[in-house]
Amino acid sequence: MTVLExxxxxxxxxxxxxxxxAALGCGGPWRDGYFKKxxxxxxxDEVTEKLGPPHTAKTPALGGNTVWTYRVPLxxxxxxxFHFSGLANATSQATALLGKPGEGPKETLYxxxxxxxxxxxxxxxxxxxxxxxxxxxxxxxxx
Numbered sequence: 001m002t003v004l005e006x007x008x009x010x011x012x013x014x015x016x017x018x019x020x021x022a023a024l025g026c027g028g029p030w031r032d033g034y035f036k037k038x039x040x041x042x043x044x045d046e047v048t049e050k051l052g053p054p055h056t057a058k059t060p061a062l063g064g065n066t067v068w069t070y071r072v073p074l075x076x077x078x079x080x081x082f083h084f085s086g087l088a089n090a091t092s093q094a095t096a097l098l099g100k101p102g103e104g105p106k107e108t109l110y111x112x113x114x115x116x117x118x119x120x121x122x123x124x125x126x127x128x129x130x131x132x133x134x135x136x137x138x139x140x141x142x143x
Contacts, residue, residue: 029078031114035127042124044068047116054116065125068116071132073109079137110137 034050035042044066048054054068111132119125131137 028080029072029074029112029129031072032129035114035116035124038124039126040123044118044122047124063120065120066118066122068118070114070116072112072114074112075107075109077107079110 031051038046047068051070055071056069057066058068059066112129113132115128115130116124117126
């Protein structure tokens, strides 16, 4: 194997590892994936089992869609489409070795509201995530 072939092999391996790490690190809040996959499938009972009772529930007296809301705290790491939790865990473990556990800046939490709409058959039809107070995250992160 020539030097050029070895270099190409090393570069190709590095690219594959980076792509695999990026794929594993992508995400955002787990609830987003849960609801996205659950449209036209999840029932009210399944959602309650996973998240507990909703903070608010509105069911029309004459029938129709039911609307539930959940308010949840989300960190910057959870909101980021790319986060490397393994790297974050390694960093916090290293920090714990160097000093007292829990020292350092605390993560900022943002309030988000999930609004879930269920049909008359109690099946999830649509969902959305929005800030409890629109613009809070942008305002707190403005430099």
